[in-house]
Amino acid sequence: MSQWIKITALEEIPVLGSRVIEMDTVNIAVFRGKEDKIFAIKDQCPHKQGPLSQGIMHGDSVTCPLHNWKISLVSGEALGADEGCTNVYETKVEDGTIYLKN
Amino acid sequence: MSLSTKQNLVLVGNGMAGMRTIEELIKLEPTKYNIIVFGDEPYGNYNRIMLSPVLANEKTLEEVMLNDDNWYQKNNVNFEKGKKIAEIDRIHKKVIAEDGTEQSYDKLLIATGSKSFMLPLPGVDKEGVIGFRDVKDVDIMVESAKKYKKAVVIGGGLLGLEAANGLMKQGMNVTVVHINDFLMERQLDKAAATMLQKSLEEKGMKFLMSHASDEILGEQRVTGLSFQNGTIIETDLLVMAVGIKPNLELAKTSGIHCERGIVVNDALQTFDPSIYAIGECVQHRGNVYGLVAPLFEQAKVAANHLAELGYGRYEGTVTSTMLKVTGISLFSAGDFHGDEDTEELLFTDFASGTYKKLILRDNVIVGACLYGDTIDGSWYFQLMKDGTNISDFRDSILFGQAHLGDAGHGDETRIVAMADNAEICGCNGVCKSEIVNAITEKKLFTLDDVRAHTKASASCGSCTGLVESLLAHTIGGDYSQAPSKKSLCGCTELTHEEVRTGIRKLGLKDHDDVRKSLNWKTEDGCAVCRQATNYYLLCEIPGYNDPESRFINERAHGNIQKDGTYSVVPRMFGGMCTPNDLRAIADVADKFKVPEMKVTGGQRIDMFGIKKEDLPAVWKDLGEAGFVSGHAYGKAMRTCKTCIGDSWCRMGTQDSTSLGVKLEELTWGSWMPHKYKLAVSGCPRNCAEATIKDFGVVCVDSGYEIHVGGNGGIKVRVTDFLVKLDTEEEVLEYCAAFSQFYREDAHYLERTAPWIERVGLDKIKAAVLDDEVNRKALYDRFIISQKPAQIDPWKKHADGADANQFKSIKIVATA
Numbered sequence: 046m047s048q049w050i051k052i053t054a055l056e057e058i059p060v061l062g063s064r065v066i067e068m069d070t071v072n073i074a075v076f077r078g079k080e081d082k083i084f085a086i087k088d089q090c091p092h093k094q095g096p097l098s099q100g101i102m103h104g105d106s107v108t109c110p111l112h113n114w115k116i117s118l119v120s121g122e123a124l125g126a127d128e129g130c131t132n133v134y135e136t137k138v139e140d141g142t143i144y145l146k147n
Numbered sequence: 148m149s150l151s152t153k154q155n156l157v158l159v160g161n162g163m164a165g166m167r168t169i170e171e172l173i174k175l176e177p178t179k180y181n182i183i184v185f186g187d188e189p190y191g192n193y194n195r196i197m198l199s200p201v202l203a204n205e206k207t208l209e210e211v212m213l214n215d216d217n218w219y220q221k222n223n224v225n226f227e228k229g230k231k232i233a234e235i236d237r238i239h240k241k242v243i244a245e246d247g248t249e250q251s252y253d254k255l256l257i258a259t260g261s262k263s264f265m266l267p268l269p270g271v272d273k274e275g276v277i278g279f280r281d282v283k284d285v286d287i288m289v290e291s292a293k294k295y296k297k298a299v300v301i302g303g304g305l306l307g308l309e310a311a312n313g314l315m316k317q318g319m320n321v322t323v324v325h326i327n328d329f330l331m332e333r334q335l336d337k338a339a340a341t342m343l344q345k346s347l348e349e350k351g352m353k354f355l356m357s358h359a360s361d362e363i364l365g366e367q368r369v370t371g372l373s374f375q376n377g378t379i380i381e382t383d384l385l386v387m388a389v390g391i392k393p394n395l396e397l398a399k400t401s402g403i404h405c406e407r408g409i410v411v412n413d414a415l416q417t418f419d420p421s422i423y424a425i426g427e428c429v430q431h432r433g434n435v436y437g438l439v440a441p442l443f444e445q446a447k448v449a450a451n452h453l454a455e456l457g458y459g460r461y462e463g464t465v466t467s468t469m470l471k472v473t474g475i476s477l478f479s480a481g482d483f484h485g486d487e488d489t490e491e492l493l494f495t496d497f498a499s500g501t502y503k504k505l506i507l508r509d510n511v512i513v514g515a516c517l518y519g520d521t522i523d524g525s526w527y528f529q530l531m532k533d534g535t536n537i538s539d540f541r542d543s544i545l546f547g548q549a550h551l552g553d554a555g556h557g558d559e560t561r562i563v564a565m566a567d568n569a570e571i572c573g574c575n576g577v578c579k580s581e582i583v584n585a586i587t588e589k590k591l592f593t594l595d596d597v598r599a600h601t602k603a604s605a606s607c608g609s610c611t612g613l614v615e616s617l618l619a620h621t622i623g624g625d626y627s628q629a630p631s632k633k634s635l636c637g638c639t640e641l642t643h644e645e646v647r648t649g650i651r652k653l654g655l656k657d658h659d660d661v662r663k664s665l666n667w668k669t670e671d672g673c674a675v676c677r678q679a680t681n682y683y684l685l686c687e688i689p690g691y692n693d694p695e696s697r698f699i700n701e702r703a704h705g706n707i708q709k710d711g712t713y714s715v716v717p718r719m720f721g722g723m724c725t726p727n728d729l730r731a732i733a734d735v736a737d738k739f740k741v742p743e744m745k746v747t748g749g750q751r752i753d754m755f756g757i758k759k760e761d762l763p764a765v766w767k768d769l770g771e772a773g774f775v776s777g778h779a780y781g782k783a784m785r786t787c788k789t790c791i792g793d794s795w796c797r798m799g800t801q802d803s804t805s806l807g808v809k810l811e812e813l814t815w816g817s818w819m820p821h822k823y824k825l826a827v828s829g830c831p832r833n834c835a836e837a838t839i840k841d842f843g844v845v846c847v848d849s850g851y852e853i854h855v856g857g858n859g860g861i862k863v864r865v866t867d868f869l870v871k872l873d874t875e876e877e878v879l880e881y882c883a884a885f886s887q888f889y890r891e892d893a894h895y896l897e898r899t900a901p902w903i904e905r906v907g908l909d910k911i912k913a914a915v916l917d918d919e920v921n922r923k924a925l926y927d928r929f930i931i932s933q934k935p936a937q938i939d940p941w942k943k944h945a946d947g948a949d950a951n952q953f954k955s956i957k958i959v960a961t962a
């Protein structure tokens with residue numbers, strides 16, 4: 046059963062930066078792009094589980110800090126010549142608060 | 148007809164240059180145009196330069212297809228296969244094919260290439276007389292080889308020799324006729340050409356040198372060739388490989404200005420602004436090119452303008468040559484003949500078949516000609532394009548780059564001789580055959596492509612040279628060569644220098660400013676350019692920082708580990724410590740249950756496995772005990788290694804330890820293009836290894852020797868001696884000045900060793916030694932930039948700065 050979970054205020058996340066959301070079973074990286082686009086992705090690189098939350102974000106993707114794979118924040122897929130995929134989650138922003146669908 | 152309002156882009160000439168432009172354009176603007184391609188050959192675009200290996204039975208036609216029919220479909224490109232354009236109607240903006248097909252255009256791209264130049268000899272139109280240009284020619288040669296025995300190739304140049312080699316492989320008895328007294332005179336000097344001829348003769352090729360052809364004999368089909376000296380040779384097939392002739396008729400008859408080629412400007416635009424031209428058919432700044440490397444550079448620029456980005460500029464290309472005859476290695480570039488003002492470095496060993504010649508003008512390479520051992524061709528070529536002053540390694544340059552020291556590969560230079568399962572890339576465990584397969588199967592052209600697909604040389608980069616030569620040997624030709632202008636990354640066409648100058652000249656203030664003012668292709672840049680730009684900004688504006696544009700290590704002030712924890716290395720100035728220091732570190736380790744500790748190679752202590760959220764608290768305790776960050780994580784000043792010096796050592800000449808501490812106090816905290824290490828040894832026994840550091844001091848009885856540009860890492864490089872000084876004060880001044888010059892001049896991620904090899908020691912001497920005013924100015928700028936840099940980042944964060952970064956948000960499941 047999916048539902049919207051309240052995460053945090055928009056300002057808590059730096060533009061082009063991220064925060065880690067610790068859920069019961071999984072860590073999720075929430076990124077904030079230009080124009081306050083919010084992305085949520087499992088905090089585990091499909092390559093060797095690197096923490097994507099610690100990478101550099103650009104456009105709709107993030108570069109993993111461990112070995113520089115580029116991961117799409119929209120689909121969770123590795124971009125370029127690399128292959129692999131991690132989970133992404135739906136988000137919304139209401140009154141300056143971020144919600145995540147679980 | 149489609150009703151779309153998109154503009155029509157028509158390409159005439161389905162060859163290597165034209166299609167490369169389309170590919171580049173699709174990368175930039177996938178949907179901007181309706182693209183219609185006319186090609187008079189009945190195939191998709193294939194890799195023309197691979198026709199030689201196809202003829203030599205080393206490759207199949209399928210293997211050398213670049214864009215097959217599927218590709219056109221998948222990319223929504225309308226492909227008019229086998230249709231030759233006969234006319235361009237510029238008034239009504241349409242092209243008309245021989246079969247009557249008409250197509251209107253908004254933008255037209257002419258890429259008609261060239262054709263074989265056929266000597267105007269009597270009998271040239273006989274059956275069995277052909278050029279060597281396309282698949283049709285190869286088909287004729289293969290068919291002839293089945294029926295006939297004897298072949299003659301006119302032309303002892305690159306193409307002629309490749310044709311002759313291929314025909315031999317097809318079983319024919321081949322004679323090469325050449326007008327000159329030595330082969331490949333445009334690419335080789337006589338000595339190298341003689342060695343080449345000898346090895347080809349050993350393979351069974353025959354030569355008639357200094358022979359001028361007169362008439363082609365035979366009835367309907369060729370049966371022989373007569374020469375001006377009255378002699379005759381019999382043959383069943385005659386291949387002319389004496390040169391190429393740009394295909395200009397179409398452009399000329401439609402009134403486009405042509406000289407030797409279609410004349411274009413730096414945007415590859417012809418005199419008609421809606422018509423672009425590219426490839427072998429064009430003439431740019433007086434040059435007509437016949438190799439693919441320049442055409443690929445042109446393609447990038449043309450695509451940039453067709454995408455209406457408008458900032459690309461083609462400024463010409465320096466080219467180099469290789470011969471694709473298996474078992475023969477030769478390489479040449481630039482002016483390899485020289486003149487009165489040039490010097491020649493020469494190495495000849497006829498017995499082993501090795502010949503190396505470099506032409507220098509004022510200690511800068513202007514030409515190279517290599518035979519037998521060509522592994523260093525790309526290195527010399529790069530030095531040549533960079534205009535590097537090579538005086539410091541002139542003595543050993545002919546022995547090659549490996550001779551300069553290479554921790555990874557030593558003298559493993561003969562890539563061809565390496566076994567298929569030989570490991571090329573130690574970091575990523577990639578072996579030779581994996582790379583070769585990726586290149587052939589995925590049709591890779593460039594080093595970047597190979598990196599993306601195989602990861603080879605993508606990490607520490609020490610095997611880059613090996614991968615480049617594998618690329619060159621696998622695809623042949625020279626178009627693996629890095630373009631003469633290397634852009635910072637895919638987000639911009641600009642080089643490191645151009646970005647830097649842009650920031651300085653335009654006084655750019657931040658990242659957005661840089662990307663907007665300098666026309667970046669991407670809104671946010673990427674991980675590569677953001678970090679570089681951040682450094683260039685920081686260098687102009689001391690104290691500048693955009694955390695989101697820094698690698699996590701520099702953002703979190705610790706080294707990220709493979710499990711996502713961090714390491715903590717407190718600074719120990721000059722490696723000195725007290726019992727209290729060690730106790731404080733031990734207390735921290737106990738309190739935070741640090742899983743592992745180690746004495747580093749940099750004379751200090753590393754604590755591993757610390758959780759990100761604990762970092763501020765760890766730092767707080769360390770800070771209270773008097774420690775600051777060791778910047779072991781930064782593109783920054785790392786350590787100053789010292790030996791014990793004259794305070795204890797019986798050999799010591801000066802107080803190396805206290806000088807080391809002073810140097811570290813001066814430089815700690817400074818952000819650099821790359822990591823930056825110092826050392827001070829108390830005597831020439833050099834226990835602190837000062838001669839493999841970025842800045843090293845070797846104390847001697849009469850003063851201090853200053854050494855710069857050393858590296859003990861991936862590629863070991865011994866320092867260059869810079870100067871001998873008398874006092875500690877001078878050492879500090881020179882250190883600050885040298886460091887500042889490096890910060891202001893080197894590319895981001897370029898350590899002092901490759902930097903010095905690129906720009907030459909003379910440039911450093913001129914800035915730091917010879918010009919006292921400049922040295923003092925550099926010193927002053929260094930001190931200014933140190934003010935905001937020596938605020939300990941750990942203390943700042945321990946006091947609460949940017950606390951969010953270290954805290955995750957915990958969500959407890961509801962319902």
Ligand code: SRM
Pocket residue numbers: 706707708714716745746747748749750751753779785786788822824839840857858859860861862898
């Ligand atoms: C900890 C240490 C190894 C040790 O246990 O002794 C170490 C550890 C790492 N080194 Fe090192 N290097 C360490 C001394 C060295 C030395 C020896 C020295 O400094 O005297 C060298 C060779 C000398 C030199 O740099 O010229 C060295 C040459 C490298 C290189 C190759 C640099 C080069 O230009 O060739 C890299 C890769 C890089 O920087 O791109 C590297 C990269 C690394 C990284 C940062 C790998 C990474 O990117 O994550 C390692 C981080 C470990 C960590 O989490 O802390 N490390 N590294 C040493 C820390 C010294 C310190 O106190 O700060």
Ligand SMILES: Cc1cc2nc3c(=O)[nH]c(=O)nc-3n(C[C@H](O)[C@H](O)[C@H](O)COP(=O)(O)OP(=O)(O)OC[C@H]3O[C@@H](n4cnc5c(N)ncnc54)[C@H](O)[C@@H]3O)c2cc1C
Pocket residue numbers: 159160161162163164165185186187188195196197198199230231232233258259260261279280281306309394397425426427428436437438439440442469471623624625626
């Ligand atoms: C055997 C061989 C080996 C080579 N080896 C090397 C090498 O090792 N290294 C290297 O750098 N270079 C090499 N080259 C040169 C390289 O192949 C050329 O520089 C390159 O292919 C030129 O590209 P282009 O697009 O200008 O011309 P092309 O590739 O020739 O393409 C032009 C296309 O336009 C078509 N065309 C012409 N007129 C019309 C028209 N009116 N209507 C429709 N279509 C038309 C032609 O049929 C052709 O398909 C080699 C060439 C040959 C033949």
Ligand code: SF4
Pocket residue numbers: none
């Ligand atoms: S510490 Fe240095 S040498 Fe050791 S594995 Fe890491 S980078 Fe390689």
Ligand code: FES
Pocket residue numbers: 090091092093094095109110111112113114
């Ligand atoms: S773990 Fe992400 S790139 Fe390797």
